[in-house]
Amino acid sequence: MLRVALTALIILSMTLPTLAASSKIYVWRNANGDLVYSDSPKPGKEDIAEEIEITEKNTIISNVDTSILTPTPRVVAEDYQVAISQPEDHATIRDNSGSIYISGRVAPVFKRGFKVRLVFNGEVHGEPQTRSVFILRDVDRGEHKIKLELLNNQGKVIASSKQRTVYLHRARVN
Secondary structure, three states: OHHHHHHHHHHHHHHHHHHHHOOOEEEEEOOOOOEEEEOOOOOOOOOOOEEEOOOOOOOOOOOOOHHHOOOOOOOOOOOOEEEEEEOOOOEEEEOOOOOEEEEEEEEOOOOOOOEEEEEEOOEEEEEEEOOOEEEEOOOOOEEEEEEEEEEOOOOOEEEEOOOEEEEEEOOOOO
């Protein structure tokens, strides 16, 4: 029984495209003189409708090149950048308390779990933090090198700023 049903299904699936391709199209003029196309002749006036023979099959050709589409998503490598926005390179900071304010920016997006650390005069200064603003207190006068580093969730450096040189001027009272 199953074999008979399966055979009938296969034969039917092979003949359906042939039946669809051999459908008839009729054309006639309406009361206004316009051409009317239909898949059945005009009811009651079959002798007025004219049957049109179609020799070509309708084919749809896509104009979209799908060869460039990939079935697996691509991994987009995010190119992080960190930069010092304040103070300017080779700036002289005049502060008798010895305070230096350092501000940076991270691009494209500061993700959760990322941290910024300050490298001051070649050494890591303090703990990495989730903000890119640092305040240094009681810094000695003279030349200082500052740099910011962006750390990912595992503590790996994924971006670092260009090193900047700043000069701290503290007036002395003799």
